[in-house]
Amino acid sequence: MIPENLKYTKEHEWVKIENDQAVFGITNHAQSELGDITFVEVPEKGTAVKQFETLSVVESVKAASDIYAPLSGDIIDVNEKLLNAPELINKSPYEEGWICKIKISDPVQISNLMDAKAYKQYLEGLKK
Amino acid sequence: MLKNTPLHQEHIRLGARIAPFAGWNMPIQYSGIIEEHLHTRTKAGLFDICHMGEFILRGETAKGDVDYLITHRTDDMAVGKCCYGFLLNDKGKIADDLIAFKTGENEFMLVVNAGTVDKDRGWIKSHLSAETHFEDISAKTAKLDLQGPLSKDILSAYTDATLDTIKKYHFLTAKVCGVKTLISRTGYTGEFGYELYFPKEETAKLWNKLLQNKDVKPVGLGARDTLRLEMGYSLYGQDIDEVHTPLEANLEKFIYMEKGFIGKAALIKQRSSGVKNILVGFIAKGRRSPRHNFDVVCNNEAAGKVTSGSFSPCLKKAIGLCYVDKDRAKEGDKITLTDGKISIEAIIKSPPFIKRSRT
Numbered sequence: 001m002i003p004e005n006l007k008y009t010k011e012h013e014w015v016k017i018e019n020d021q022a023v024f025g026i027t028n029h030a031q032s033e034l035g036d037i038t039f040v041e042v043p044e045k046g047t048a049v050k051q052f053e054t055l056s057v058v059e060s061v062k063a064a065s066d067i068y069a070p071l072s073g074d075i076i077d078v079n080e081k082l083l084n085a086p087e088l089i090n091k092s093p094y095e096e097g098w099i100c101k102i103k104i105s106d107p108v109q110i111s112n113l114m115d116a117k118a119y120k121q122y123l124e125g126l127k128k
Numbered sequence: 129m130l131k132n133t134p135l136h137q138e139h140i141r142l143g144a145r146i147a148p149f150a151g152w153n154m155p156i157q158y159s160g161i162i163e164e165h166l167h168t169r170t171k172a173g174l175f176d177i178c179h180m181g182e183f184i185l186r187g188e189t190a191k192g193d194v195d196y197l198i199t200h201r202t203d204d205m206a207v208g209k210c211c212y213g214f215l216l217n218d219k220g221k222i223a224d225d226l227i228a229f230k231t232g233e234n235e236f237m238l239v240v241n242a243g244t245v246d247k248d249r250g251w252i253k254s255h256l257s258a259e260t261h262f263e264d265i266s267a268k269t270a271k272l273d274l275q276g277p278l279s280k281d282i283l284s285a286y287t288d289a290t291l292d293t294i295k296k297y298h299f300l301t302a303k304v305c306g307v308k309t310l311i312s313r314t315g316y317t318g319e320f321g322y323e324l325y326f327p328k329e330e331t332a333k334l335w336n337k338l339l340q341n342k343d344v345k346p347v348g349l350g351a352r353d354t355l356r357l358e359m360g361y362s363l364y365g366q367d368i369d370e371v372h373t374p375l376e377a378n379l380e381k382f383i384y385m386e387k388g389f390i391g392k393a394a395l396i397k398q399r400s401s402g403v404k405n406i407l408v409g410f411i412a413k414g415r416r417s418p419r420h421n422f423d424v425v426c427n428n429e430a431a432g433k434v435t436s437g438s439f440s441p442c443l444k445k446a447i448g449l450c451y452v453d454k455d456r457a458k459e460g461d462k463i464t465l466t467d468g469k470i471s472i473e474a475i476i477k478s479p480p481f482i483k484r485s486r487t
Contacts, residue, residue, distance in 0.1 A: 035157060035160060035161060036162040038162075038415055038439035039414070039415040039439070041416075059416060059417060059439070061162065061350060061439050062156075062161070062438075064419070
């Protein structure tokens with residue numbers, strides 16, 4: 001389950017780019033590896049984030065895992081539903097389980113992301 | 129080199145996530161920890177517990193030996209009864225927790241943790257009378273736990289045993305799916321349920337037959353951990369260990385001070401000088417869970433350490449166990465659990481964290 005229209009990071013975030021904004025979450029592979037997600041630290045609106053730096057944490061029953069910003073920018077929206085229903089990430093990682101939306105400050109960074117084909121190859125490489 | 133249980137191939141076939149635990153490849157989860165947890169609380173879960181160790185002690189001197197080795201009183205136990213207790217070292221620290229089954233007038237079966245089998249074997253053998261015969265039957269014994277409110281109805285379809293006669297902490301031997309099995313009313317989940325001991329060759333047969341019942345689901349060690357934590361049961365190696373005594377672990381009810389046992393002198397001494405740190409439970413305000421080794425802070429003072437912490441699938445909040453300085457943190461006190469980066473608010477609360485109607 002790797003949607004064609006999205007971009008991906010090595011840390012298993014997906015990014016949907018719409019003009020100067022980017023919505024992102026964690027991939028189906030990431031939610032599956034984590035197992036039942038029990039808590040999401042939803043970042044605050046207005047926070048400036050830098051590409052590939054930690055911005056949030058998701059916890060499963062057994063472990064905690066950092067979430068990294070896929071691009072630099074300002075957080076303009078967050079999925080507050082995750083506060084009480086973090087399991088949305090398990091149920092719908094690419095739709096209802098989105099984590100936040102950022103206003104992209106440096107579009108050149110998009111070239112640092114993988115497309116669906118490259119991410120698929122990357123995942124296959126990890127299995128070996 | 130990790131060991132596999134007799135069900136390793138079955139776990140792979142079921143798509144289990146497998147990880148090392150106490151020297152064994154063990155199934156951590158199948159469909160998901162929360163689903164497996166809730167299924168066990170409402171219907172029944174089947175657990176592969178073949179990694180645990182079983183010892184047989186036999187002979188006229190076995191009764192006295194067992195009674196001196198473990199903290200619970202066993203010399204007056206009837207055949208068909210079992211009890212929970214501890215093996216202590218000379219300093220009164222917990223070398224292991226176990227269940228002792230009185231399987232015959234002059235015979236006991238001791239069920240010990242997987243990670244401590246070798247240590248326990250050496251310790252027990254070095255404390256036996258010359259006439260007591262010791263046998264480690266771990267390698268030829270399988271153990272499956274069937275736990276959950278529907279366990280009795282489910283098991284009754286596979287056995288000729290009159291399950292109604294087995295009271296809590298009692299057992300009997302009967303056929304299950306045609307296999308001679310020790311059926312005990314014990315468990316580690318807080319639910320009504322059974323633990324089944326039988327010959328290893330029959331493991332896949334019993335496992336698959338029980339799983340044919342639509343109310344039975346396989347449950348991994350992940351949910352076993354959250355189930356036991358909701359009851360506040362200690363996990364050996366995490367909440368109880370050779371650093372702490374049963375007095376510190378708040379498990380005094382499994383100690384019989386009226387009899388002799390290894391470690392008793394140390395416990396008497398500790399009791400008279402006063403126990404400083406004790407194991408208590410906590411419920412967090414929210415869903416975020418502290419983990420093993422988080423610091424406990426009470427009234428801005430360091431007060432202890434978290435030993436177990438997890439999200440509770442039934443309460444939808446984090447729960448756990450921690451050792452605290454009992455002069456600094458008491459029942460109902462607000463505490464903060466922190467690793468230096470994150471802080472989690474919680475309240476000290478005696479377990480169990482959930483109420484069970486009938487176990």
